[in-house]
Every structure is written in C-alpha cells, then in structure tokens.
Amino acid sequence: MERESMEFDVVIVGAGPAGLSAACRIMQLAQEKEQEITVCVVEKGSEVGAHTLSGAVLEPRALNELFPNWEELGAPLNTKVKGDKFYFYTSATGAITLPNFFIPKPTHNEGNYIVSMGNVCRWLAEQAEGLGVEVYPGFAASEVLFNEDGSVKGIATGDMGIAEDGSQKDSYMPGMELHAKYTMFAEGCRGHLGKQLIEKFGLDAGKDPQHYGLGIKEIWEIDPAKHDEGTVEHGLGWPLSENSATGGGFLYHAENNQVYLGLITDLNYSNPHLSPFEEFQRWKHHPTVSKVIEGGTRLTYGARAITKGGYNSLPKMHFPGGLIIGCDAGTLNSVKIKGNHTAMKSGMVAAEAVVEAIGKGEERKTDLDSYATAFEASWAYEELYTTRNFSGFMHKFGFLIGSAMVWIDQNIFGGKLPFTLNDDKPDYAAMKPVSEAKQIDYPKPDNKLSFDRLSSVFLSNTNHEEDQPCHLQLKDASIPMDVNMPKWDEPAQRYCPAGVYEIVEDEEGKRFQINGQNCVHCKTCDIKDPSQNITWVTPEGFGGPNYPNM
Template sequence: MEREAMEFDVVIVGAGPSGLAAACKIRQLSAERGKEISVCLVEKGSEVGAHILSGAILEPRALNELFPNWQELGAPLNTPVVRDEIYLLNDAESKRKIPNALVPSTMHNEGNYIVSLANVCRWLAEQAEALGAEIYPGFAAAEILYHEDGSVKGVATGDMGVAADGTPKDSYMQGMELHAKYTLFAEGCRGHLGKELIAGFKLDEGKEPQHYGLGIKELWEIDPAKHEQGLVLHTAGWPLTESGSHGGSFLYHLEDNQVALGLITDLGYSNPHVSPFEEFQRYKHHPQIKQYLEGGKRLAYGARAIAKGGIQSLPKMSFPGGLLIGCDAGTLNFAKIKGSHTAMKSGLVAAEVICEALAGDTPPTTLDYDAAFKASWAYEELHQQRNFGPAQHKFGNIMGSAYAFFDINIFKGKLPWTLSDPTPDYATLKPASDCTPITYPKPDGVISFDRLSSVFMSNTNHEEDQPCHLKLKDDSIPITQNLPRFNEPAQRYCPAGVYEVVENDDGDRRFQINAQNCVHCKTCDIKDPAQNITWVTPEGFGGPNYPNM
C-alpha cells in the first residue's frame, strides 16, 4: 500500500541535544523573521530522553546562546561543579592524585554543571514544543527517502505490529512518510541512517575512520555522609591498563545524594578477551571508588558508544537535501569528554543556514553548512584538541595525557602538525591465541553485578515478536570465522548479553542473538571484526527507558 505522507519545511531525526537545539532555534528565527517554518522531530524512544545516556557535565555555552534566560525557564542545571579531582589508579589498590597544575586545561570544569542529560533533553523538548515544533516520540525513522535526482526527500517511520516472520499482526500499523525541504539527522553516535548517508554520499572521503569508546554508566544513591554535591572525579589507569586497553572513568556527585559513575573503554583495544562490562564492574571495587558506593543503592544502568575521532574523522556534514549534526557526524570534544555543547552548537549553526536558505523562494538542495560550522567556536574547539585522541592511542593514557598537557596547555593546540590514527577500531583485534585470557571476578551483587540484572535496571523492553533489528550479512561468520580466530568477541564487547555462542545437543555451536536485551549502544555495529553486524532500528518505543540518565 502507498504510505500516507506529511509535508514539513524541516524534519529532524532524533531528540538529542543537537536535534532539539536545531528545532528550538529554527522556530525562534521563524518568529523573529516573520516567516513560518514548520518543524517536525521524530524520536525512536518511548519519550524524549528515554534513550539519552551521558555522564554528564554540561558546558552551558551553547545553551546560553539558545536561551540566555534558561535559569528563569527552569532548565534542570541544578548542580554547578565545585571541585575537580583526577587520579591515576596504579593497580587494584593504590592511586596517585594528579596535581591540578598538570591536568590538561580541557579537563577543568569551572562554570560547568553536572546534569542528567536525559532531563535536559526533556526540558529542551518542552521549549521546542512551546515554540511551535511538533515532536513525535515512539516513531523510529527507519528509512531515508530520496528524490529521483538522488537528493534526500525525507524519512519514513517504521511499520508497527510486524511479526518476526515479516507478516502483519492484528496490531499492524503502516509507517508514515515525512517529506521535507531539509532533513536533519541527529541520531547520536553511529546513527544507522547517518551511516547510510556517509557511505552513499561518500561524506567521509579523504577522512580518517571514526573512532569510538563504549561508555557504561550507573546511577547510585549513596550515604549522605559520603556525598559532596558538585564534586567531579576522573580516573585513568587501572583496570584498563591491566588488559592493555585505554580509556578512563568518571564519578559525578549530583543533587539528592546521587552519584553518576561510569567507565569509557576505547573500542580500539586489541585483546579480544576484553569485556568492557566486566572492566567496569571491577573498577567499582577500587578503594577510591568503592568508598562512595558502600552502603548505597544502584538506581539505573545503561551503555552507549561515543564518537571521539575529532576533526580528522569528521565527515562532510551537508548533502543534497539535508545535514548530519551532532554525534551523528562526530562533533564530541574528546579532550573535554564532553559533546553536548558542541552538538548543540552544530544544531544552532544548522538552524541559521536552513532559515537563510528558506528565506528565498527556491532554496538550494545543498546547504552551505560545512563552511559555517568551520567558522564556529565548536570547530575551533575540535581543532584545538585534534591530537588528544591519537596521542592516547599512540602513547597510552599516561604519556598521551602528558603530550596533551603540552599541546593544549602550553601551545593552545597550535602545534604545526596533526597526528594520524588511520586504523579503524574493528581492525585492531589480535587473534585470541596471541593474547592473554582475562579472568574476571564474579559479581558480588552489592558493588558489582551481572549483565542481565543490569539490563533489567535499564528498563529495556522490546516487542519480542518482531523482526530482529541486529542483522547479519552472513550468518556463518560468527561460528566459522570469529569464533576460531577471536573467540567470538561479541560475547564480551556487548554490555547487555545480546550475543551468545550456544552448544546444540549434537555438540555443534550456534550464534544466538537475544535482541530483546539490546540497549542500543551500537558497539556491535562498530567493533565486530568482520563488520558483519548491522544495527537497524527496531519497532518504535523499543529499547531502554532511562529515567534520569
């Protein structure tokens, strides 16, 4: 059947910081200039914020531009940072505090706020709707629509009520086409439509591959005597150094005796025995971290990949009919471990160029966006920190951070070279036989936990009788190639227990996908060494439901 279609000036895919900032700014400019511009935003989560996961420390620079009166409007920025501490964890017991004078300036957080980014996005959605934008949560953009000339026409939302065998159920509801003069893709890191656009329009031609980390986070309520609202604590070193991996951790003291803590594991690791989930569990047992958690209660769990390649990996962000913005393109500032402010700025720049284009009677199909973004402070930030990530890969966390200190603090990012990092994360794994197996301790159920109980804490839910949204290009590769060569690393890199190697009654082994556990982190799409797994959107409303993450 022909799908029903709706027409808008602008369609935005994804209710994260970049998409919501763009929606708000377009409607603001529409009112200021007296030219009506219709905006529709679709979000695959059951509500705005349901799929938003971040540390998070928010630098309010872009928010100040968008809503200078955000405090009067009730933005949920309730906890200003009062103190930064950075530790090097030498091993499972010892630590060393890094003097502030030796910390890269990008890690100082004066003037920033510890937030629930999910709640910030909920607030931004309220502002966007008050300005006249239409927001539709629970509708997953499943397909890009193209004009005959190849330019983007809009998106189609996924069908609802389709059984696993592809047949319509009694609850079947056909998806809808959303047509637009311009479509903004703001899906977050490794967006599945953004991935198609980058490949189809060759937006990454001449660029280095994108690089990623997997962030695993928990929210805890702790003993009030141990809580210091506004304290920011970061660590590097153990446990990742023990497995030859890179990354770091955070522990942020929010309001209401709550702390957000997490571990970011660089997905460029080489040992296929590494389990980022298990690394996070044992990290919590370090005395520097455990002291806060003892006597506390875990409230929530989640995981999400982050794009951290910087400008070396930043694709062309414009194409006929639309734009890639925010982490769909990779605008995170890894040296700051922050991406919300740069994502929002990319959305604000997008709004400006779109409104300028729509001011004419016949807007062009391709926006002059890339030049405008390069003229912004967000790009200037990314250029300043361009060597931080490659230095971590080349020299490790300790020497890489020392390099960053001189590059950023002393030379302000103006050294006359740019480090290269040309190996994609999926190509870094060594054969399992060449690597040391890792024996992780069993969880104690008090400080550390197993995957399934953690997924339960993420409120993840999918309609089970639906087509699997984790697609294998070749069903045989996990058992015939990945298992003998890499001991099938999907069993370990997935933080939700989606992938298992199961032995049949006859002794043969098969690859089992528990898609209902998926928290939409996208790690499998990134790290699979054969690039055999493709993540596509499941039925709308599916996935995690994060309350205050």
Template sequence: MERESMEFDVVIVGAGPSGLSAACKLMQQAQEKDQELMVCVVEKGSEVGAHILSGAVLEPRSMNELFPDWKEKGAPLTTEVKGDDIYLLNGEDSAIKLPGFSVPKTMHNDGNYIVSMGNVCRWLAERAEELGVEIFPGFAAQEVIYNENGSVGGIITGDMGLDAEGNEKDSFMPGMELRAKYTVFAEGCRGHLGKELISHFKLDEGKSPQHYGIGFKEIWDIDPEKHQEGLVVHTAGWPLDSDTNGGGYLYHAENNQVFVGLIVDLSYENPHLSPFEEFQRYKHHPKIKQYLDGGKRVSYGARAMAKGGFNSLPKQTMPGALLVGCDAGTINYAKIKGNHTAMKSGMLAAEAIFDALSSGCEGGKELGSYETKYKASWLYDELYNTRNFGPAMHKFGTFWGGAYNTVDQNFFGGKLPFNFKDDSLDHAQLKLASEAPVIQYAKPDGVLSFDRLSSVFLSNTNHEEEQPCHLKLADATIPMTVNLEKYAEPAQRYCPAGVYEIQETEEGEQFVINSQNCIHCKTCDIKDPSQNITWVAPEGTGGPNYPNM
C-alpha cells in the same frame, strides 16, 4: 496499505541535544522574522529522553546562546561543579592524585554543571513545543527518502506490527513518509541512517576513520555523609591495561546521588577483554568504593560514543540534508564532552536551513553556508585545537600521550604545529584469541559488581518480541566459522547487555541473538571484527527507558 505522507519544511531525526537545539533555533528565527515554518522531530524512544545516556558534565556555552534566560525558565542545570579531582589509578588498590597543572586544561570544569542529559532534553523538548515544533516520540526513522535528482527528501518511519519473519500481523501499520525540504539527521553515535548517508554520499572521503569508545553509566543513591554535591572525579589507568585506552568518572549530582562510569576505547586488542566486566572491577577500587559502600544502584546503561574528533569528522552537508551532533562525531574527547558541541552543530544547521528557506529555496540543495558558519564558529576552533588529543594517546600511549596533550593544551592552546592521524580501524585491532592472554574476571558480588541481566533490568529495556530482529547479520555463518574460531566470538564480551551468546544445544554450539535485551549501544555494529553485524532501528518505542540518565 498505502503509506500516508506528510509535508514539512524541516524533519529532524532524533530528539537529542543536537536535534532539539536545531528545532528550537529554527523556530526562534522564524518568530523573529515573522515567518511560518513547519518543523517536526521524530524520536525512536518511547518518550523524549528515554534513549539519552551521557555522563554528564555540561558546559553551558551553547545553552547560554540558545536560551540566555535558561535559569529563569527552569532548565535542569542546578548542580554546579565545585571540585575537580583527577587520579591516576596505578593498581587495584593505589592511586595518585594529579595536580591541576599536570593535566590538560580541557579536563577542568569550572563553570560547568553535573546534569541528567535525559532531563535536559525533556526540558528542551518542552521549549521546542512551545515554539511550535511537532515532536513524535515512538517513531523510528527507518529509511531515507531520495528524490529523483538524488537529493534527500525526508524519511520513512518504521512499519509497526510485523512478525519475526516480516509478515504482517493483524495490528500492522505501515510507516509514514515524512517529506521535507531539508532533513537533519541527529540520531546520536553510529546512527544507522547517518551511517548509510556517509557511505552513499562519500562524506568521509579523505578523512581519518571514526573512532569509538563504549561508555557505561550507573546511578547510585549513596550515604548522605559521603555525598559531596558538585564534586567531579576523573580517573585514568586501572582497571585498563597499558594497551587499552579509556578512563573512569564519578560525579556527585543532587539528591545524594552519584553518577559512576567507565569509558573503554573500542580500539582494544585483546578479544578476551570484556568492557562490562572491566567496569564492574572499576567500582571495587578504593577511590570509587569509598563513595558507593552502603549505597544502592538504581539505574544502568551503556552506549557507544564517537571520539575521533576533528580528523574524523565527515562532511556534514549533502543535497537536502545535514548530519549533526554525535551522528557526525562532534564530541570533543579532550574535554570528555559532546553535548555543548552537539547543540552548537544543531544550531548552526538551523541557521543555514533558515537562511536558505527564507530566501525562497524550495529545498533539495546542498547548504554550503553551513560549512562557512561552522568554520567561523567557536565549534570549529574547539575541535581543531584538540585534533591531536586522541591520535596522540593512541600513538604514544596513555602516559606520554597525556604528557603531550598537557603541554599542547596548557601552554600552546592546541596550536603546536603537528597533525597526528590515527588511520587504524577500531574493529581491525583485535588479536587472534590464541595470541592474547585470557582474562579471568571475578564473579559479581551483588553489592558493588553485578551481572549483565540484572543490569539490563535496571535500564527498563523492552521490545515487542514478535518483530523482525533489528541486529542484521550479513552472513549467518560467520559468528561460528570465523569469529568463534579466530577471536573466541568477542560479541559475547563486548556487548554490555547479554545480547549475543554461544549456547550448547543437542545439535552442538549455536550463535544466539537475544535482541530483546538490546540497549541500543551500537557496539556490535562497530567492534565486530568481521563487520558482519548491522544495527537498525527496531519497532518504535523499543529499547531502554532511561528515567534520568
């Protein structure tokens, strides 16, 4: 069967905050100039928002620019931050509340909102469709189309109806070619096409490598008497040891719900460490437990986040395409926020594309104007002024790195004349299992802490089981002959969904991939010490179905 082909002015890959902001901005400009544009957004989730997971405290700066009347239009930004508590957890039972002057001002949240970014994206999608954007949920962008001159010419969506061996079933439907003058890649952190493009066009040449964390999130219904709507709690320290960076959060949202989570930097050294189990421990600390006791967990999810910041940001333009949002790594880790920056990068991309198209450009060119717009924007200033935040934490540790960042941000606005770089690779930091202490984690109590499988159940994850595995091994022998022998196969522990197991069989130990459990966090693609695993998009609609994460 031949592939169908559709032509658009702009194809946007991913209906997250950056992709949808780009779509809305494009159509707003077209309406202002009375021009016609054909713009489509493809989204691999079953619906817009199904794969969106974020803390999230949203800084409304980009929303104010994109839709100044967002309140009148009913945007789901209703819970304004009313309190900002930051604790250093210096043990499993003790904590020190830090005064505001002693933490970087980037951590303060005056004027921000506690939101479900899934619901914000659903709202943005409604606005985009009202403006004339076509949105195709359930279609995974699987391949990049390269034109004869080497420029990007669009994408091909994934084939549907293949069996585990890649053979066509009766239900087979070939993917479609979506051709475009310009393609915007907004897949989120570690997008598999973005990863390909960065390598293909050498977009990261001369940059520090990207750095990542894995972020966990649960939604709890709690006792109304314990609920303090608008309260934001951040923590540093326990349960993570001094060699592992990261931190926790608990946000009091609306309707007697709290969002609780832990971020663990994927530069950790101990292969016996389990980020999932560290999160389960976290909820037992009295400062967190006090809110969760008597409550009920209603949702769970996890995903990787790009946190290298300014020094790791690749070139975002290439012939015929742009890389935006977390696909490029625009998160401001000093604020623990990436949604407002992702939205702004999408809006800047839309401005550069519209300028080119309205001047008669037929596409395929590299949009140098994007770099000009980016460098003239508050986005550039914000990322530049926090460029040392992550590298200082890695270089000096949590305490002294935090002290440096407090001085740099609070007294110098990020303008101290230093440029710290972290050129290490996250996956290369693991010690040999024989050289690292084994960590004994308590069994989950089913009240505050839980196992992986019951957690995955709450993510509503589902995949068509009879399809090719979307977790590709370059060498199927490496998990057993290298990773198990050297690192006790850390995939068993860094995966938050129980995808990877070492199972005892009659033939001996075997490495098993339970791909149907995958919640699309991309951690395996990042942390595998042999860089043997490549995550690609599965058949459309596969993965988690988050209702309001």
C-alpha cells in the same frame, strides 16, 4: 496499505541535544524574521530522553546562547561543579591524585553543571513544543527517502506490527513518510541513517576513520555522609591499562544524594578477551570508588557508544537536501570529555543555515555548503580543531607518553602545534587473534558493588516487542561460528554490555544466539565486530531502554 505522507519545511531525526537545539533555534529565527516554518522532530524512544545517556557534565556555553534566560525558564541545571579531582589508578588499590597543574586545561570544569541529559532533553523538548515544533516520540526513522535527482526527500518511519517471519500481524500499521525541504539527522553516535548517508555521499572521503568508546553508566543513591554535591572525579589507568586498553572512569556527585558513575572503554582495544562490562565491574571495586558507593543503592544502568575521533574524523556534514549534526557526525571534544555543548552548537548553526535557505526559497536539492562555512567560523569547530591530535597521541604513544603529549599540546601550545597526527586504523581492525592475546579471568560479581549483565539490563527498563524481525542483522549468518569463533573466540559475547550475543550449546553443538530483546541500543556491535558482519537497524518504535534520568 500505502504509506501516508506529511509535508514539513524541516524534519529532524532524533530528540537529543543537537536535534532539539536545532528545532528551537529554527523557530526562534522564524519568529524573528516573521517566517512561517514547520518543524517536526521524530524520536525512536518511548519518550524524549528515554534513550539519552551521557555522563554528564554540561558546559552551558551553547545553552547560554540558545536560551539566555534558561535559569528563569526552569532548565534542570541544578548542580554547579564546585571542584575537580583527577586520579591516575596505579593498581587495583592504588591511585595518585593528580594536581590541577597536570590536567589539560580543557578538562577543567569551572562554571559547568552536573546534569541528567535525559532531563535536559525533556526540558528542551518542552521549549521546542512551546515554540511550535511538533515532537513525536515512539516513531523510529527507519529509511531515508530520496528524490529522483538523488537529493534527500525526507524519512519514513518504521512499519509497526511486522512478525518475526516478516508477515503482517493483526496490529500492522505501515510507517509514515515525512517529506521536508531539509532533513537533519541527529541520531547520536553511529546513527543508523547517518551511517548510510556518510557512505552514500562519501562524506568521510579523505578523513580518518571514526573512533569510538563505550560508556557504561550507573546511578547510585549513596549515604548522605559520603555525598559531596558538585564534586567531579575522573580517572585513568587501572583496570584498562592492565590489558593495554585506554579509557577512563568518572564519578559525579549530583543532587539528591546521587552519584553518576561510569567507565569509558576506547573501542580500539586489541585483546578479544576484554569485556568493557567486566572492566566496569572491576573499576567499582577500586577504593576511590567503593568508598563512595558502599552501602548505597544502585538505581539504574545503561550503556552507549560515543564518537571520539574528533576533528580528524569529522565528515562533511551537508549533502543535497540535508545535514548531519551532533554525535551523528562526531562533534564530541575528547579532551574535554564532553560533547553535548558542541552537539547543541552544531544544531544551532545548522538551524541558521536552513532558515536562511528557506527564506531564499531554495529547493530541497540544494547542498547547504553555507553550513560548512558557518560551522568552521564557530567556537565548536575551533574546539575540535585545537584538540585534533588527542586520539593520535593516545593511540600511537600509549597512555603515559600520550597523556604527556596531550598536556604539552593543550597547556603550552593551546592545541596549535604545527602538525596533525592521523589515526587511520578503524577500531574493529585493532583486534588481535585470540592466539596472540592473554586470557582475562574476571571475578564473579559480589551483588553489592558488581553485578551481572542481566540484572543490570533489568534496571535499564529495556523492552522490545518480541515477535518482530531482529534489528541486529548479520550479513552472513555463518561468520560468527566459522570465522569469529576460531579467530577471536567470538568477541560479541564480551563486548556487548547487555548480554545480547551468546554462544550456546545444545544437543546439536554450539551455536550463535542473538537475544535482541536485551539490546540497549549502544551500537557497540555495529562498531566493534572484527568482521563487520553486524548491522544495527531500528526496531519498532518505543523499543529499547527507558532511562528515567540518565
């Protein structure tokens, strides 16, 4: 069966904050200019928001620009931040509350909102559809299409009904080609297609390698007597510091007696025995956290990698026929611990560049360098530039000295120190051989505050059609047991927060097993595998987690 095709002016891959903001802004401008512009957004999740996971404290700056009347329109920003707490966890039981004076200025949250970004994206999708955008959830963009001159032509959605052995099942349906004058890639961190485009067009030439963290999050319903709606808590130090790793915890008191809590583990950690999942379970037992959630009910669980290289790792964001925006490019501000507002702004600037080009009748092969000029003139770019040394300080000098340097950089010099620190070691290359690393013995879960992987994944509502090709592809099937196992004790069985990778033993001996059904699409394996042997590709549409309000 041949693929059918559809033509649009703009195709957007990913219904996250960047993609939906771009779609809304295109249609707003089209109405203002009385242009006819057709826009299509494809989303691999079963619905908009199903794959969206973020802390999240939202800075509303971009939203204020996109929809100044967002409150009147019913945007789900219901919990205004009323106060910040910042801890330095000194041990499993100790913590120092840091005065606001010692916190980098961009980290303060006055005027921000505690939100479910899944629900914000659902609302943005409603606004987009109201403006005339076609939004298609359940369709995974699996392939970039190119014109003969090498420019991007559009995307193809994945075939449905392919069996694990590659044969066509009775339910087989070929994917559809979506052609566009311009295609925007807004897949989120480590986007499958964005990764290919960065390599094909050399978009990261001369840049630091991108750096990442793994965010693991839960939502709990807690005792109303312990709830302090609007309070934002962050913390650094234990347990990650025990293993020379960096990252930090967060706990946000949202509406309805719920708290959003999680731990971000920087993926440049060196000990192959470290498990971000187990570190998160340990962190929940710290008294500053346990006193809040004890007696509560865990409602949902999820995990997602975040891009945190910032300005120094930001690739060229335009190429012939397309743009890469939001966390697909890496627009997160690590000092603020926020990326939704900058992702939205990158999409809005992209929209303006595309509408201008379409209005001039430019062909799809045009490389929109006007986008680079406009983005560099935006406040989002300024934010990234003034926080450019964060990763360098933290990775080169460690937690204590690095934190002090970040404070000096941000609070005294406003991010305008006359030098730039580079961090040129990829996260996967930081892994030490197991022979040089100390063993880590994690406690068993108590099933009250801490839990195992499988019961956690159950709460993410993750599901994939079982009889389909595995979307976690090994370049060389022998590497896990022949290389990774002796050198690093195969760390995939620990860095994956969903129990996808296992070493199992049967009568034939030990073997590497991939439980693709468990995958929550966090992308950590694609990032952290020390042999760079795992490639994450899109499974069938509708597959993956189904987060209700993450």
